[in-house]
Amino acid sequence: MMNANVEVVVVGGGYGGVMAANRLARRDGVSVTLVNRRPDFVERIRLHQLVTGSDDAVEGFGEVLGGNVRLVVDAATRIDAAARRVSLAGGGTVSYDYLIYAVGSGAADPGVPGAAKFAHSVSDLEGAKRLRSALAAAPATAPVTVVGAGPTGIETAAELAELGRKVTLVCGNVLGPYLHPRGRRPVARRLAELGVTVLEGPRARVTEVTRDAVQLDDGRVLPSAVTIWTAGFRVPDLAARSGLRTDTEGRLLTDATLTSVDDVRIVAAGDAAAMTDRPFRMSCQAAVQLGAGAAATILRRIAGRTPAPVRLMFAGQCISLGRNGGVTQFSYLNDRANPLRISGRLGAKVKEFACRFPLNQLASGARKASSRASHGDSAARLETPQPKPRTTPSDTRRGA
Structure with missing residues (x-):
């Protein structure tokens, strides 16, 4: 039997944090507080669509x-593990x-002169x-440079080019390093159809960014009215500032059950977690x-059971x-990528399904958690944002 009135705090309201909060909130005797610095949930995998107005x-x-x-709705500044506060x-x-540590990730410091500015x-x-x-302030014909050939760079370059922008994608080495040949x-064929100039090779690396240009390692200078940096991610330094051990990238070090190597009361989820012997790719997937794994670990501990190692399975x-x-x-x-792939319009439909699926998972989890509340649970929100219609800045439909 679980003890009554177990308080769980989830720091971070992204995909991992919300999934964990909903799983925990379904259980009697568990009260859940989610700390997030924004009043809304951000579909991070659609941010390139926000840039162009399709979502x-x-x-x-x-x-x-x-x-x-x-x-x-606030930002966590320090975790006091000894006081559990x-x-x-x-x-x-x-x-x-x-506590579930799910602070996510953001843009890395490029470490290139002028890039941060x-x-x-x-x-x-x-x-x-x-x-x-x-982009709205720049002329429609102004050159745009996207730096970084991972999914974010590729998607951003394609989205802008489809609107008629003149886009150069600087890969730093190879286009889509994760992809199978x-x-x-x-991907290369579609970018060419959209008019994106793709620069690959070991010397296609940016060495300096100025207000209106990008300089490459081979000496080329590319005119660039708007430069977009998509290479690399970093995690907030909350764990390190709180005296918890992290890896070299600042992610909270955990064992295979996602439990902090410093404190069994702290469990990590999402991009800010680093299992010491099982590295994984930062992703919504x-x-x-x-x-879900972080929630399962805590629920097992509350019940006096040994947590099970978390297994990650990827589809692509x-x-x-x-x-x-x-x-x-x-x-x-x-x-590990295999030779199988889907491309073209069907590929676009699969991508849209992949974007909708995790949101539907979270919505389903919310309904299940709320059904417990409707049967007498006394926990209440500090804030309860009202559901809003799904709209976009320039369109009332989701992009397909």
Whole structure:
């Protein structure tokens, strides 16, 4: 039997954090508080669509978070593991019996002269909105440079080119490094159809960014009215600032059950977790599994049982290439790409399904958690954002 009134605090309201909160909130005797610095859930995998106006990439927490989860809109500044307390930027604190560390990730410091000052990011909501404004202010014929040939760079370049922008994609080495060579071909073909100039090779690396240009390692200078940096991610330094052990990238070090190597009361989920002997790719696909795994670990501990190692299984990677094209690169369960892929309009449909699926998972989890609340649970939200109609800045339909 579970002990009554176990308080769980989830820090971070992304895919992993919301998945974990909903799973925990379904159980009697568990009260859940979600701390998130924004009042809405951000569909991070759609931020490139926000830039071009085909989606707003935001969903109300009322749609994806259980009605019995207490929502605190604030930023966590420190975790006091000894006192089991989280300090907030607004001056308050939240106490916990167990904590889920799900702070996510953001854009990495490029480490290239001028990049931090002149390049834009599409890794978070605020950065994507600033980029949208910068593009709106630039002439339609102005050259745009996207740096980074991972999924975010490819999707952003294709989305902008489909609108008629003159786009150069600087790969730094190879286009789509995760992709199987057979999956890379349709990506390159679609980018060419859209008019994207793709620069590959070991010397296709940016060495400096200025207000209106990008300089490459081979000496070339590319005119660039708007430069977008998509290479690399970093995690917040909350764990390190709180005295918890992290890996070299700042991710909280955990064992195979996602439990912090420093404290059995702290469990990690999402991009900010690093299992010491089982590395995984930062992704939405991993986050939803890690969120469920983190919740399972805590529920087992509350019940006095030994947590089970978390197993991650991957299906592949979906890449949108504008609204009318896409490539789905399938993988083995260990996330190694295999030769199978789907491309073209069908690839775009699979990508759209892949974007909708995790949101539907969260919404389903919210309904299940809320059904417990409707049967007498007394937990209440600090804030309860009202569900809003699904709209976009320039269209009332989702991009397909």
